[in-house]
Amino acid sequence: MTRTILDIHILQTVPPSNLNRDDTGTPKSAVYGGVRRARVSSQAWKRAVRTAFSELLDTSELGVRTKKVAEVVAARMIALDPSLSRPAAMELAAETMRTATHSKIEVPKRKTKDSESDGSEHAPESAYLMFLSGRQINALAELAVEGGKDGDLKALKEFLKIKENKVRARQSVDTEHSVDIALFGRMVADWTDLNVDAAQVAHALSVHTVEVESDYFTAVDDQNTDAEMGAGMIGSVDFNSATLYRYAAVDVDRLQENLGTGLRDQPSAEPTRRAVAAFLEGFITSLPTGKINTFGHHTLPAAVIVKLRSRRPISFVSAFEKPVTAGEEGGFLQRSCERLAEYVPELESQYGLTGAGQGQSWVLPTPSARDGSGPRVLWRVDRDTPSETLLFIVSPARPDLTHLVDQAGWPAADGPGWNTFAYQQFLSGLTEGDTWGFRLTANPVHHIHHKHSKEGEPTKRAAHQTPFHQMRWLLARQQRAGFEIVQKSAERQLLDRGDEHELIVRDQRPLQFRRPPTRSSGEDVRFAKVTFDGRLRVTDPEVLRRTLTHGLGKAKAYGCGLMTLAPVR
Structure with a gap:
């Protein structure tokens, strides 16, 4: 079966920073290819992308991830029926969530003890973070108000025992997904049918060996006199710097199913288009904000490859299984780009991933070095006979000449209209x-x-x-x-x-x-x-x-x- 897979490959340099730290405050790392690499977890970058969505999408298209689901639904219920008291709304919301998700919704034990000691009331919570869209919260609130009129919990329980209403409760959380849920997924441990498969984001890895360094710092007390020697505070922070390979894949067909508003409306391509566009921009331009005030590591990718595939997602991380070494004058980026330019055509040629029907590619390359140290696009037009014109191109990345074919008036021709070959094997x-x-x-x-x-x-x-x-x-x-x-x-x-x-x-x-x-x-x-x-x-x-x-x-x-x-x- 033909699929629609969007692969995103990024090379990005990051100066001294601590994007994503472990429990000791040290930048996360991993061993790959037998050497220690810098690592940024997929969760850290997903969080950065979700944060970017607030500027790329309307808030109505986004969800909320929280344990305090009962509190969120209860607030919506009170907005629908102001006569409901907060404690009654909490009970109705918790019962509705239990039926909809089969999850435990109860006051945590530690908060139960606090309530007994100080007489305060705490809201029931789920045992884990739950991801709900605004429309799903609205549907749950409407169902709870309808079944628990005047805050009657017993009436709501009887209402939810009816098969039709059970189905409505389940549909309330299994349809009308927000963009972030449809992309990044949702796991409901107590009812796996409610899980949502979504975009896959890999851990970012440095293409080279990395060592962690430490910055020892002091702060002076401004009120100290000349007679008072020493610092008001001392400390240290760990950091590293790296050229990172980042990768993500989006199953566009699955995204269409998730966003197609499920059982309530007919699927539409427009929400999917907006979601894909937002994910592309968000993933490419976002950056985790760990220690950002300390390091100010605001960078953008130096090279981006986007591939549209019809069979399965493919990461190019194996191109860097052997760590990249610095160039003669320093720097890892140029050699990393060259490594990708060599690896990708060979891999795709070996596995038959070239030619017609194998999707398209878009490349945002790193700027060519002004000293001519990097490979560049070369081209030549040959006219050996009056009736034949040949265009030859040599480039670091596989060229896409669709626009030339269209301009020449051959869009309906069999095949892409041009031939491409991996050059590295010949050069070697x-x-x-x-x-x-x-x-x-x-x-x-x-x-x-x-x-x-x-x-x-x-x-x-x-x-x-x-x-x-x-x-x-x-x-x-x-x-x-x-x-x-x-x-x-x-x-x-x-x-x-x-x-x-x-x-x-x-x-x-x-x-x-x-x-x-x-x-x-x-x-x-x-x-x-x-x-x-x-x-x-x-x-x-x-x-x-x-x-x-x-x-x-x-x-x-x-x-x-x-x-x-x-x-x-």
Whole structure:
């Protein structure tokens, strides 16, 4: 059976903080992959999301989680029938809740002893936290007022013995679920039929090894005189910092059932749409507030992947079973993104989770490093024949080209309209000495001084104009890019100069177009695009992998820099 599963994967850096602490005040942790990791419990993040719902949804769509259910229902009953006394309303509410949930609703023993000693009255409570929506509380209150007229508990008990009224009591708590109940679930230990399955939120784990540190602090008494030495208070607080992997999954079909207002109304897609939108925004942007006044750890995710699946939820936490190590200049985020970019396509390819019918993906990537240290999106358009145009893309994440297919007028075509392949397996197979055919579309440039420039003034970037100089541009970069272009034997050289290598230059085109209106500069974009075809030999596989994923030369945003390889025939 086809399902609708929404997977959310997040990488988020958190500075020194104590988001979620154990009974000793130490940040929670867990061993994963044989090393100690920072951990934030699923309950802590669910609480943060539920708190965010108060700003994302109307209060009528939210519920209340409390042991004091009888007190809450009684307050609603008094609003319906002001003649009811508080003690009578409490008794009626407790009896109605017992029938509706099969739970024990009674005054806790410790409070019973307090009542005996001081003569006060305490409200009955459930043995555990119960989650009820506002509409469910209203339905329970209406039923209790109807069956217990004038506060008559005996009449209510007789009323609830009637089969039809028992069913009404049960339906009061099993329909009209609020969004937070429908998403995060509800467990009623005494009657499992009332349990609600909902969104799954994993414990957040750091992608790297973490050590707990301690901050020793003192506070000075402002009223102390110079003669009074020492602090007015001393203490310590534990903290850590981490790059966290966070994951949640929403069964949208089950959410539709939970929110579809059950037996009272026909299901509607609109409540489900609002609930999914609120959960996405709430889960992505929320943050547990443990010790937040001490640490001020207000951060947002650096990378978000949302996947719509049709079979089952899939976490990518295994990508970090081997802990990520810091980069050469520090930092875990860049390597964590690269780890995901490698792991996800391979996993989905191995399990047949690619291609038509396997859902869609949306990626909010971390900004590319300004120094070019991270992989980027490269693209190239090839026109080998007048009737065929090919678009090649290399990117850290699997691209979704639905918008291009729609714009091209092929939305009804069989299949997605494009092919995607996991690149990492190919890159890993590159070895020194291998020979490949290659194609590179690039922007060969050099720097010149204008004839009117004064000494010391900056140079100007200019395009190489002749095939000879364009070839020299590429040959000057080959070793730094991890390859060497294959040389021709003397008998195969047709020209005295410029024909020493297995390399040709074609499709030289000057391009000019206006910048988008959002760019500050109003100048036109002008550059020359050249395509190189040839044969190369791998000299440094690691450096060549970087060339293939980071690009070569300038104008990468305009379709230059992408080199592709093909077997030599």
